[in-house]
Amino acid sequence: MSEPVSALGGVTWADGIAQIAEIGPQGMITLRGDFDDPEFRVAVKNAVGLDMPGQRAVQMSGENTLCWMSPDELLVLCPYGDVAAMLAALTSALAGHHALAVNVSDARAVFRVTGPYAREIMAKLTPADLAPDAFKTGMFRRTRMAQVPAAFFLRETDSFEIVCFRSVAQYMFDLLKTAAQPGSEVGYF
Amino acid sequence: MLILHCPYCGVDADETELHAGGEAHVKRYGPGSSDAEFESYLFVRENPKGVHFERWRHANGCGKWFHAARCTSTLEVFGTYSAQTTEPPQEIKDKISAKRPGWSWREFA
Numbered sequence: 001m002s003e004p005v006s007a008l009g010g011v012t013w014a015d016g017i018a019q020i021a022e023i024g025p026q027g028m029i030t031l032r033g034d035f036d037d038p039e040f041r042v043a044v045k046n047a048v049g050l051d052m053p054g055q056r057a058v059q060m061s062g063e064n065t066l067c068w069m070s071p072d073e074l075l076v077l078c079p080y081g082d083v084a085a086m087l088a089a090l091t092s093a094l095a096g097h098h099a100l101a102v103n104v105s106d107a108r109a110v111f112r113v114t115g116p117y118a119r120e121i122m123a124k125l126t127p128a129d130l131a132p133d134a135f136k137t138g139m140f141r142r143t144r145m146a147q148v149p150a151a152f153f154l155r156e157t158d159s160f161e162i163v164c165f166r167s168v169a170q171y172m173f174d175l176l177k178t179a180a181q182p183g184s185e186v187g188y189f
Numbered sequence: 190m191l192i193l194h195c196p197y198c199g200v201d202a203d204e205t206e207l208h209a210g211g212e213a214h215v216k217r218y219g220p221g222s223s224d225a226e227f228e229s230y231l232f233v234r235e236n237p238k239g240v241h242f243e244r245w246r247h248a249n250g251c252g253k254w255f256h257a258a259r260c261t262s263t264l265e266v267f268g269t270y271s272a273q274t275t276e277p278p279q280e281i282k283d284k285i286s287a288k289r290p291g292w293s294w295r296e297f298a
Contacts, residue, residue: 141200
């Protein structure tokens with residue numbers, strides 16, 4: 001078995017107004033199905049150990065996170081090594097249902113932006129409303145960051161996690177570094 | 190900038206998150222249809238000044254297609270609604286009637 005390699009090899013940067021790190025490899029499973037189907041909900045609960053997240057929200061517990069991607073799509077974040085087992089559990093629990101579970105771990109890159117200015121750095125790059133009372137811990141948003149699609153959520157106060165396509169990982173890292181240049185505080189939030 | 194409410198993920202998405210998909214409620218004519226019907230499906234569009242119905246996709250977001258009713262001359266948005274329909278819901282029509290009495294668009298009024 002070959003060693004998994006994340007997009008940027010876990011690069012970190014802390015010379016600016018926030019800490020930026022590529023975290024990974026991160027296990028990721030795309031899960032599509034009918035959210036209104038009770039059996040789908042039970043299958044997800046049993047396999048991932050988390051309740052269904054509400055609209056544009058995440059459920060977090062331990063190392064697993066369940067993200068709401070769209071009205072028929074979830075994203076499971078779990079340790080890289082757990083993907084195969086979780087995928088097998090999901091596939092067998094959802095057999096016979098109109099549902100799909102796919103391992104997308106190596107197709108994406110994950111970043112973490114941490115620090116008191118994390119919210120400001122994100123707000124510089126996305127059209128999403130990141131006012132503290134509009135975007136709170138546990139909320140999830142799929143949007144655009146500069147020129148690339150991205151999804152992010154607030155894992156805890158001042159700590160954003162960003163998921164983007166692996167092919168744009170370097171762009172995303174450069175973008176975050178630029179937005180976090182020393183002296184670039186705006187002080188809006 | 191145009192801001193549309195995505196009826197699927199509930200986000201007030203600005204134009205840069207969206208992708209325009211052309212005119213809404215275009216009826217597709219398949220095998221057995223006349224040339225004129227197929228031409229209407231391919232080419233004939235309303236392109237109005239005023240009340241208009243369009244398709245949009247929340248491309249940098251939940252990825253879903255939806256419909257929007259808006260005014261092409263003032264950019265006022267009357268509302269957005271699900272893509273799983275062949276005509277605007279009554280609620281949207283009522284909203285337009287309140288602001289543009291006597292409007293009509295194709296067979297809708």
